[in-house]
Amino acid sequence: MPPSQNLDAYLERIHYKGSLDLSIETLQGLHVGNCLNIPFENLDIHLGHSISLDPDHLFEKIVGQNRGGYCYELNGLFAYILEELGFKVTGLMARVLIHRKPEPRNHHVLCVHVDGRDWLVDVGYGGRGLLAPIPIENKQTEKQFADTIRLVETPENHWTLQTLIEENWEPQYEFNLAPYRPIDYIPGNYYHSTSPESLFTRITLCTMPTTDGFIQLRNQHLTITANGKSVSEKAHSLEEYHRLLKKNFKIELKGGFTPPW
Template sequence: MEAANFDLDRYCRRIGYRGPLAPDLTTLSALMRHQLFSVPFENLDVRAGKVVSLIPEEIVEKILDHRRGGYCYEVNGLFAMALRALGIHYQFVAARPMFYPVRRPRTHAAIVARLEGRDWLCDLGFGSHGIRAPIALDDLDREIEQDFDRFRLTRLDERGYLLQALVDQEWLNQYAFDLWPQEWIDFTPANYLNSTHPDTIFVQKLLVVLHHPTGRDTLLGDRLKREREGRITTETIEPNRLQSVLRELFQLEAAG
């Protein structure tokens, strides 16, 4: 994944990262967390009736120049550009969301990076219960603590993996994936579906998520949920407050 207008230094300024840059796990983890804490997961373009662009240069322009966020293809696509600039080998994987009451297609894009002889799941675009740091694919069947969240990775079969999150003291399936490599163009049909199909959450409701070191803020429709150190508060956002909430809580300088 590359874009003619991507610059690693500019990317680091956008996410507020000033540390060392090296093709190692320390850098991988630091960049993932800094991006999660500065680039929101958001579907403002879909809510504005647009089909999200998968053109790499337009993703860079949207997130770096216009200080927007995006959903999985955009935020993970941008992260992949940073990995490529660092010389970290990675592949895209297509994941099947597993929290719906009916079986869904593999519409989620995630990344598996290869570092220090191990494969690491990286994902900056799964919204509310997304991972907050890389998870090694051989770190199976145990509770993995990431800040105030808990995750578990297990095998479905000899090829497939299942990611779970501990929510209200219950392990809930998040998504399943295997290591069949995906080319960027392979996500075009799923992106169109997520941008246009009336059954998708992105078409139905506004969804904005920004992670913090001790929790996250989530705006779903007009309902704002703020989580800090396991404590949750909720409130309804009136239409006349929406722009200020997007700007002040989610660091979004434009709304569509």
């Protein structure tokens, strides 16, 4: 797959028709397009597929098969695309803070240096995180469609991403600027896709932000939030589940799907 063909197909996948110059405007457009069109999902685990981080495999799955992925896949492909365009990209690792028990650093995020600033980039969170890049600067607050987010620097030289939820700043994850190489993500990817202790082996999950809210299909339960109001629906059969998956995320699974519910 020549890079030019890869790029054209990717841009069509995210419905992006803007400039490709090395600017924050380009980065923002690509980031928003990716988030609004490529879902966060872990369905390959329940199709019995191993999760490959090879760029060609990621491209074929996410672009060729109109699928999504989780952080190692989505941010892995996005880093590859950005580097093909000439952006300076550094891989980072974050610690998710939304769970009750302490978590190791196992969430893949990116730092992109453009227009003289470092920007946090993350198209693979799956929760109430970024829709667009945010400068890595203390108390930098931004309204991004339905959510308001900010970065807060800690005394330990870490950065915490927070989302304003019901007038409270809720921490999403923390990270520092220590660089990671592609090989460094292999252990975390293996753990998340194979360990019985991993959330992703115990549930099926598909999420995607929208311009006015969020869509989540967790196991059989679909929740659509728009303008602060939520509606829910439950799939009572695999047939209904596949219908919800196709209608809300444009995903069609083929054979071997064995959900844990």
